[in-house]
Amino acid sequence: MTDDFWQESSFCQAGNSCIGVLRDGEIIRLxxxxxxxxxxxxxxxxxxxxxRGVKNGDFDHLLG
Numbered sequence: 519m520t521d522d523f524w525q526e527s528s529f530c531q532a533g534n535s536c537i538g539v540l541r542d543g544e545i546i547r548l549x550x551x552x553x554x555x556x557x558x559x560x561x562x563x564x565x566x567x568x569x570r571g572v573k574n575g576d577f578d579h580l581l582g
Contacts, residue, residue: 523540523541524538524539524540524549525538525539525540526538526539526551530551535551536550536551537549537550537551538550538551538554539565541562542559544561544562545559545560545561546559546560546561546562546564546565547559548560
């Protein structure tokens with residue numbers, strides 16, 4: 519696992535304001551750019567459901 523494979527949104531601003539995503543075999547890893555050594559993991563199926571929810575606006579209320 520190297521930093522070369524981490525993907526960040528094209529909407530990320532310069533500096534420490536991004537969430538990185540990495541496919542690592544059968545799991546998806548997520549990390550914040552401020553703490554790159556700390557990751558959480560999930561499955562592609564759960565990530566797919568989350569992305570669908572984001573696109574649907576299900577989490578908009580969390581952004582204030």
